[in-house]
Amino acid sequence: MTVLAPLLFNLRSQGVGVGMGEWLSLVDALKLGLARDLDGLYGLGRSLLVHTEAHYDAYDLAFQATFAGVALQPELKEALEAWLSNPEMFEGMAPGEHDFEDLEALLEAYRKTLAEQQERHAKGSRFVGTGGTSPYGRDGKANQGLKMGNGGGGRSGIRLASERNWKNYRTDQQLKVRDFKVALRALRNLAREGPEALDLDETIDKTGKNAGEIDLVYRRERANRVRLILLMDAGGSMDPHTELVSRLFTAAKETKAFKTFDHYFFHNCVYNWLYRDYENLDRVETGTVLRELTPQHRVIFVGDAAMAPWELFSGAGDFGGPGLSGVQWLKRFSERCDAAVWLNPDPERFWHHPTVTAIRNTFPMYPLTLEGLRASIRKLRAPR
Amino acid sequence: MSFQRFTGATRYIADEGLRASVDAAIALERPLLVKGEPGTGKTLLAHAVSEALGMPLLTWHVKSTTKAVEGLYTYDVVQRLNDSRFGDHDISNIRRYIKMGPMGRALTAEKRVVFLIDEVDKADIEFPNDLLRELDEMRFYVPELDETFEAIERPVVIITSNAEKELPDAFLRRCVFHFIQFPDADRLNQIVQVHHPTLDKDLVSAAMQRFYALRKTDGMRKRPSTSEFLDWLTVLSRAGVDPEVITKSFPYLGVLVKQEQDLEMLERRKRRGYY
Numbered sequence: 001m002t003v004l005a006p007l008l009f010n011l012r013s014q015g016v017g018v019g020m021g022e023w024l025s026l027v028d029a030l031k032l033g034l035a036r037d038l039d040g041l042y043g044l045g046r047s048l049l050v051h052t053e054a055h056y057d058a059y060d061l062a063f064q065a066t067f068a069g070v071a072l073q074p075e076l077k078e079a080l081e082a083w084l085s086n087p088e089m090f091e092g093m094a095p096g097e098h099d100f101e102d103l104e105a106l107l108e109a110y111r112k113t114l115a116e117q118q119e120r121h122a123k124g125s126r127f128v129g130t131g132g133t134s135p136y137g138r139d140g141k142a143n144q145g146l147k148m149g150n151g152g153g154g155r156s157g158i159r160l161a162s163e164r165n166w167k168n169y170r171t172d173q174q175l176k177v178r179d180f181k182v183a184l185r186a187l188r189n190l191a192r193e194g195p196e197a198l199d200l201d202e203t204i205d206k207t208g209k210n211a212g213e214i215d216l217v218y219r220r221e222r223a224n225r226v227r228l229i230l231l232m233d234a235g236g237s238m239d240p241h242t243e244l245v246s247r248l249f250t251a252a253k254e255t256k257a258f259k260t261f262d263h264y265f266f267h268n269c270v271y272n273w274l275y276r277d278y279e280n281l282d283r284v285e286t287g288t289v290l291r292e293l294t295p296q297h298r299v300i301f302v303g304d305a306a307m308a309p310w311e312l313f314s315g316a317g318d319f320g321g322p323g324l325s326g327v328q329w330l331k332r333f334s335e336r337c338d339a340a341v342w343l344n345p346d347p348e349r350f351w352h353h354p355t356v357t358a359i360r361n362t363f364p365m366y367p368l369t370l371e372g373l374r375a376s377i378r379k380l381r382a383p384r
Numbered sequence: 385m386s387f388q389r390f391t392g393a394t395r396y397i398a399d400e401g402l403r404a405s406v407d408a409a410i411a412l413e414r415p416l417l418v419k420g421e422p423g424t425g426k427t428l429l430a431h432a433v434s435e436a437l438g439m440p441l442l443t444w445h446v447k448s449t450t451k452a453v454e455g456l457y458t459y460d461v462v463q464r465l466n467d468s469r470f471g472d473h474d475i476s477n478i479r480r481y482i483k484m485g486p487m488g489r490a491l492t493a494e495k496r497v498v499f500l501i502d503e504v505d506k507a508d509i510e511f512p513n514d515l516l517r518e519l520d521e522m523r524f525y526v527p528e529l530d531e532t533f534e535a536i537e538r539p540v541v542i543i544t545s546n547a548e549k550e551l552p553d554a555f556l557r558r559c560v561f562h563f564i565q566f567p568d569a570d571r572l573n574q575i576v577q578v579h580h581p582t583l584d585k586d587l588v589s590a591a592m593q594r595f596y597a598l599r600k601t602d603g604m605r606k607r608p609s610t611s612e613f614l615d616w617l618t619v620l621s622r623a624g625v626d627p628e629v630i631t632k633s634f635p636y637l638g639v640l641v642k643q644e645q646d647l648e649m650l651e652r653r654k655r656r657g658y659y
Binding site: 019021022025028029032034035039040043044046047048050051052053056178182185186214216 | 400404408417465466469549550557559
């Protein structure tokens with residue numbers, strides 16, 4: 001284990017939440033001799049420690065960081081593989097000895113084992129140094145030519161890891177309509193369609209009227225009541241994000257999980273009018289939309305929230321004439337509806353802007369990424 | 385310690401990673417969760433494992449209305465009530481009205497079986513959680529009979545998911561996970577060899593070029609996958625299409641592309657002279 005611990009820490013620093021359960025199952029698998037060389041370890045580790053293809057890339061990076069140093073030094077690699085193919089190493093452990101409460105306990109035990117076994121596994125402890133601290137700097141090319149293990153034509157773990165085949169599956173980078181849909185569908189659980197249940201009272205009633213002839217009455221328990229409103233900024237500074245926003249829009253439109261779905265566009269901020277369609281000037285008064293909000297409504301704003309301060313704070317922001325200022329309109333939304341969030345397609349590092357800050361004070365703001373959307377939906381499910 | 389290893393089946397090409405995952409699942413007696421694009425052979429994997437290990441296969445096709453307990457057993461209370469009114473059946477034996485579901489059959493089988501839970505993500509979001517205990521302990525309790533059924537031989541459990549819904553963490557933690565990547569050209573060639581060993585090489589390579597180009601097309605709603613490609617090859621060879629023709633046009637496109645919008649989009653691109 002001493003050899004492998006850096007992999008655990010590298011994974012966690014890559015944001016892959018490997019828990020003790022997974023880690024111990026890897027130890028169990030090693031006891032069974034399921035990985036006899038570095039390649040085997042790569043595949044085995046991935047299938048046990050990672051639960052989504054979105055983390056495959058992070059796993060590759062962590063594996064590389066841990067073992068690239070080892071792979072480059074033949075004697076280290078040999079020792080590692082000898083260690084892997086000799087599962088008896090683990091047998092000495094009494095059952096339950098590795099039932100660590102949490103990560104700290106593991107760390108402590110890890111340090112202790114390290115000290116105790118200094119002599120027997122001289123090389124083992126070196127792995128920790130070599131593998132654990134080796135930087136990410138081993139780029140793909142440096143390892144391309146390496147042929148390791150005895151896979152007979154198979155591609156080696158380190159090489160596979162360095163190819164980064166899974167980059168496109170990372171959820172923090174690629175967003176497809178489908179991903180949005182999956183995330184949005186989680187909203188439905190707010191009031192999920194109940195299963196058909198026997199309505200006992202009604203059944204007894206009906207059966208009585210039927211002179212004892214049994215008449216079963218079923219009833220749908222809870223109906224799906226969630227209504228979604230999507231309000232999208234179509235302003236000039238949103239142009240670079242058009243594609244992304246349109247994917248979210250498509251996903252919301254096609255997700256049939258809501259009782260109603262409405263969408264409106266606005267420019268910079270919400271003023272007197274909201275537009276269903278800018279080109280055809282199909283518009284509706286913001287007040288009407290506000291009045292029709294029910295407790296079942298979930299409101300998602302999408303916009304970069306960055307504008308000239310007067311566009312948000314003065315009543316002149318709307319070209320349609322005098323009225324409430326943008327921020328006042330937003331306040332009205334937040335007063336009418338608890339379940340409202342703001343999704344911002346700009347990365348969080350651009351959020352230090354006076355109007356962004358003002359809007360963040362009104363609505364919880366999340367980045368328009370899959371992670372952000374998920375977080376916002378958790379918020380919508382439990383607004384307070 | 386020895387356990388059965390999976391080396392692929394006669395009609396199924398499994399790469400090393402997949403084989404390792406299957407082996408790990410068998411050895412650790414954990415469910416194997418397989419994800420991947422539709423048509424990359426997730427369900428077929430269970431058939432291949434069952435064939436390779438010589439174990440019978442039991443399948444549970446999950447639907448949106450499926451409830452966890454149905455997989456274990458159902459108690460047909462309405463039938464019993466009906467029977468009681470006519471008195472022509474013995475209703476004192478509850479066992480007559482308890483029917484084992486697919487999972488119940490897998491757990492009570494005399495021999496070790498491969499148990500496939502197909503498209504687990506179709507069901508309600510809580511569905512996988514409801515199965516956690518049964519999958520962990522491989523036994524279940526039937527309150528109507530006051531009896532616990534325990535697996536004599538822990539089945540090899542394979543679960544497929546199309547990622548329609550997210551699966552709960554607690555469930556994921558108990559599974560061995562594998563994502564089937566879309567095969568690269570070499571692997572696809574192997575797969576074609578297994579299914580159509582006698583096909584003309586030129587035809588296959590021309591078709592493959594077109595196929596990968598199609599998959600790379602931007603904006604496709606449903607990209608064609610392995611199974612559609614194999615169907616397409618069958619059609620092409622039965623119709624005796626010349627490989628030359630395939631490099632210039634797209635015969636029998638409907639076999640590959642099934643979504644109306646995709647077909648329309650390809651048609652538009654064609655008019656603009658993309659291919």
